[in-house]
Amino acid sequence: MRQIDDNKFSFSTRTHNDELTALLTALNATKAGVVITDCLQPDYPIVYCNKAFETLSGYSRNEVIGHNCRFLQGNDDNQDQRTRIREALSAGRNCTLEIRNYKKDGTLFWNELHLSPIKDKKGKVVHYVGVQNDVTRQKLADQQLRIEKLKVEKQLAEQQSSLTEDENFLTKLMETLNDSVLILAENLTVTKVNTAFLNTFHIAEDEILHRNFFEVDNGRWDVMGLRSLMDHLTTKKKNIQNYLIEDVPTRIGNKILRFSANFYKHQGRYSLILTINDITELREVERRKDDFLSVASHELKTPLTTITASLQLVQRMLHPETDIRLKETLNKTKTYVDRLENLITDLLDASRIKTGEIELTRQAFDLDAMIKHVADTLKKTYPEYTLSINGFASNYYLGDQLRLEQVLLHLLKNAIKFSPKGSTIHIYLSRLSDFIKVAITDYGLGVDFQYQKKIFETFYRVDDIQKQYPGIGIGLYVSNQIIKKHGGTLWVESSIGEGATFSFTLPLKRNNHDKENYDM
Amino acid sequence: MIKKIMICDDDEGILDITGLLLESYGYQVLLEPNSTLLLPRIALEKPDLLLIDIWMPQMMGDEIVRILRRNQETSHLPVIMFSASRESKRIASEAGANDYIAKPFSIEDLNDKIMALG
Secondary structure, eight states: OOOOOTTOOOSOSSOOOHHHHHHHHHHHHSSSEEEEEETTSTTOOEEEEOHHHHHHHSOOHHHHTTSOGGGGGTTOOOOHHHHHHHHHHHHTOOEEEEEEEEOTTSOEEEEEEEEEEEEOTTSOEEEEEEEEEEOHHHHHHHHHHHHHHHHHHHHHHHHHHHHHHHHHHHHHHHHHOSSEEEEEETTOBEEEEOHHHHHHHTOOHHHHTTSBGGGHHHHTTOOHHHHHHHHHHHHHOOOEEEEEEEEEEETTEEEEEEEEEEEEEETTEEEEEEEEEEOHHHHHHHHHHHHHHHHHHHHHHHHHHHHHHHHHHHHHHOOTTSOHHHHHHHHHHHHHHHHHHHHHHHHHHHHHHHTTOOOOOOEEEOHHHHHHHHHHHHHHHOTTSEEEEEEOOOSOEEEOHHHHHHHHHHHHHHHHHTSOTTOEEEEEEEEETTEEEEEEEEOSSOOOGGGTTGGGSTTOOOHHHHHHSOOOSOHHHHHHHHHHHTTOOEEEEEOTTSOEEEEEEEESOOGGGOOOSSOO | OOOEEEEEOSOHHHHHHHHHHHHHTTOEEEEEOOGGGHHHHHHHHOOSEEEEESOOSSSOHHHHHHHHHHSTTTTTOOEEEEESSTTHHHHHHHHTOSEEEESSOOHHHHHHHHHHHO
16 A cells, blocks of 8 residues: 555545645544545545544554455445445446445444545546445444334234234123123223123113213113112222122113122223123022922921821820720821921922022020920930930020021931930030030941041932931931031041941131121 | 910811810810901900911911000910921011920920910
């Protein structure tokens, strides 16, 4: 390369004057890199570069003069921009573009390059001036922005597609349900409704969709019970199950409606899924069944009362010398009539329990005295067995005395039924913490471990036992349900052939076990 | 000491047999199948105890007991109610009966209850 005086730059030997020197000094002071190439030389060598170019490229002037500018492209020489440069140069046009260039240390920088031809009087391009700016930071920022934008767009697209999928799924799900379903926004605007709702309540979709729940059907649903339910839901944001509201004045008449509600939070907003069941007819059917059961119980037991009373009368009228066979026959008849009565009672109880209709009364009574009374009654009926009561439970219990008597009678009769004549049945009473425990131990057949849970199911009978001791397998089921309804548990511990102990507990404090209408 | 017992039940079979059973225990028994005629009969016969069914067609047993309890002359008349439905115990106690026995009953249990009120 030629030696060039720092202060006296020269394009070539052809032009050189003071004005030019001033211009060159100015060029040297700009922040943009400037190079000038000589187009009359082969391969367009650089004949000038300013200070800024040195700073920009990391090359010293000495290292660039005489070289073609392409060294700035390093190995990255397959860029489209090169074609544009070539075209501009051959056409002698201006050209502005951004091109990837590399500093001396190999660092990439984005070069915003402006190429301008310098022509002689005849219009021939003699030089090209290249003005260069390092726009890397801006370029990277743009690029980053573009990447971020793409990312966001992609995420949005994904969310949109997943939202659409969710939406479709939700719609299908809602349409599959027979229950009426509404989806409400936090402000109780209906955002979705299923066909079951529209059909059940005879409401058109546009009458309800995007409207406030309480405006539906001209505000018919704006009743106190429902308003307080909704207030509760929106304030507490807690799910509820099976909340009943009677007499909702819908378009199709006053209805008993059962509500369940579930909240879900999506993108910071709450929505409420409300399912509604019209149980008006179900209630009516239940009421009729209840009436039927009452009537059936009454009608079956009335003739039985006459039969029982007649038998007792005949027994009392018997002469002391009456044939023993007649006396025995009458006793047997009495036993079977009693069994029939128990069966009727158990069957009716079981059918009521099955539908959850058994309601317990809660009255204070002396539990120990009740147990003693039941045992005394049985002693009269089964004088060949000894019933011994050990311990104390409570002389004050709040519960359904009649139902608990029924349980005790059943367990004691079972103990007697499966124990050999002349044996003792023990009744152990105790108090454990805030529970009462009653345990009835017999020395009878016992219950095989595999049946110890099943015997509390409806109509479950242990096969071998069935042949020897008939019954329909309801008593333990009913007893278990009664104890459960009191908040206690009933269970059996036994080994085959060694008797059995049936125990139940009853909580002294019932409040925690009382089932509320709904759990809020 | 209870000697004279009035029994009221619309089922005449139960009425007759219960009457006979109680007679066999030495009580004097008065029978009334029609609940609407019961109040004047009680006023007339002045029984020592009333054994009365709950579910009767013309006038319900608990309604009669309430009337008896409001009337000064009969407010202390011992009353045992009987019924074929288990839930009736509550009705009996709310009406103001002294005791209750479920149908079918054992005559010994019934007699124990009568004696307890004597």
